Amino acid sequence: MSDTALAILARYPELGKGKTRLAQGLGAGLTLDLYRSFLQDLACRFQGWQYDVIWAYTPAEQDFIACVRSLIARPDEPVRIVPQQGPDLGTRLHNVFQETARAGFAYTVLISSDSPQVSRQIIERARRALDDADVVLGPAEDGGYYLIAMREPHDVFSAIPMSTDVVLDMTIDKARQQGLNVQLVDTLFDIDTRSDLQRLADLLRADATLAPATAACLHEIDKRGFLS
Numbered sequence: 001m002s003d004t005a006l007a008i009l010a011r012y013p014e015l016g017k018g019k020t021r022l023a024q025g026l027g028a029g030l031t032l033d034l035y036r037s038f039l040q041d042l043a044c045r046f047q048g049w050q051y052d053v054i055w056a057y058t059p060a061e062q063d064f065i066a067c068v069r070s071l072i073a074r075p076d077e078p079v080r081i082v083p084q085q086g087p088d089l090g091t092r093l094h095n096v097f098q099e100t101a102r103a104g105f106a107y108t109v110l111i112s113s114d115s116p117q118v119s120r121q122i123i124e125r126a127r128r129a130l131d132d133a134d135v136v137l138g139p140a141e142d143g144g145y146y147l148i149a150m151r152e153p154h155d156v157f158s159a160i161p162m163s164t165d166v167v168l169d170m171t172i173d174k175a176r177q178q179g180l181n182v183q184l185v186d187t188l189f190d191i192d193t194r195s196d197l198q199r200l201a202d203l204l205r206a207d208a209t210l211a212p213a214t215a216a217c218l219h220e221i222d223k224r225g226f227l228s
Helices: 020-026 028-046 064-069 089-102 120-129 167-177 194-206 212-223
Strands: 004-011 052-058 080-083 107-112 135-139 145-150 182-184
Touching: 004 028, 004 089, 020 028, 020 194, 028 064, 028 120, 028 212, 052 064, 052 089, 064 080, 089 107, 107 120, 120 135, 120 145, 135 167, 145 167, 167 182, 194 212
Parallel strands: 004 052, 004 107, 052 080, 135 182
Antiparallel strands: 107 145, 135 145
């Protein structure tokens, strides 16, 4: 077991569930294909890597282990999962950190599944930053964050209006009010809207290796006229 957990926050891919803003333009089927490609890229990039991958998934009743195994080249590899618990996103995030602390991990890096281009190098930078920082954040361009890393399960989530453009700033303020040292790593963009999807398509046309499954899915979406 590594001393570091890489937790990936994910939703079980279901038709008509999740990515609702994208689905308005793409339709439910293509949106499902796209999200599965996000999960496949993340699973293949990090499964069997130097840090222990833990999938924090929802809904709890779904067979998420089978889902992950269907996405990776070596389905016999162990898959660790933990269901998300709590009535809101902030509580669920906090519970993930509490779970990894109970499991004995000294460091936890948690990422969303909405930025399939996140690299191993960014995760390593976040982990190294924890040598000095209490809280490490990967800012998202929409004012949130796609990555949060901590050594201990500090509550930097309560009373934060998640999914708004003030999440990052309020989280930094909340951490500093507790006397915690905060550091930032690379800024990325989440894929929530059609313009985000276009940016990702342009990025992957230049370098498909950043997220090959997503690049292939976007190529099919482009052929159907959904991208410029």
